[in-house]
Amino acid sequence: MSSPTPAENVAFVTLPAGWPESVDEPHVAPARNYWFVLSGEMELTAGDGETRHFRPGSILLAEDTTGTGHTTTVVSDSPVELAVVGTAD
Template sequence: MAASTEHPVSHSTLAFGRIYADDDGESHFGALSFDMVERNFAPPAPPFWVSRMDEAVRQGFLVVPTGWVGDPHPAPMRMWIFLLDGEMEFETSDGERRALVPGSTLLLDDTSGKGHRSRVIGGNIATLAMVEMPVLGR
């Protein structure tokens, strides 16, 4: 079977989850999306889909032990998390819960207010990559 050279329409936008605080300090899940543009990003390799490139402050890795529970807390910084291994659950102050599995991505944008609850679920540690993002408006 020959490989397809067509670019699926689904690559024109990528969507990710986000936790944010509203004006009353309640945290909620939301969504944000990034437009993708086909670019010659790594010549001489063929072009592929690329989003805008945002500034980052720093990056690192987190290893969270089995059974760890973070009672309601604001995010310590505005950051993207990328779950590499294990499973975690996040609960916003409005009561909504979402489980993350390896490959999941979430922007923690609730640096004020009531925050969110997070915990490791399942029987394994959770390994995450994180990227600190600048505070909006700075």
């Protein structure tokens, strides 16, 4: 079991199928947060070109708050539903 991580807030996000409709410009995370994928599938591409695939049950720690950032693409025919939990640090 990990040590507890203080949480500051939670938000639920829906990314529609086919998102983005045009090329997603690289962007940084607005704050350090955990993304819990509840449904749908998406790919994130980091600034170094590495792409990872996320499906329901995946957890991502988004902490690229500086630098070149990432792009996000919904690859499923259904929306991606996320629970995003902001860390307190």
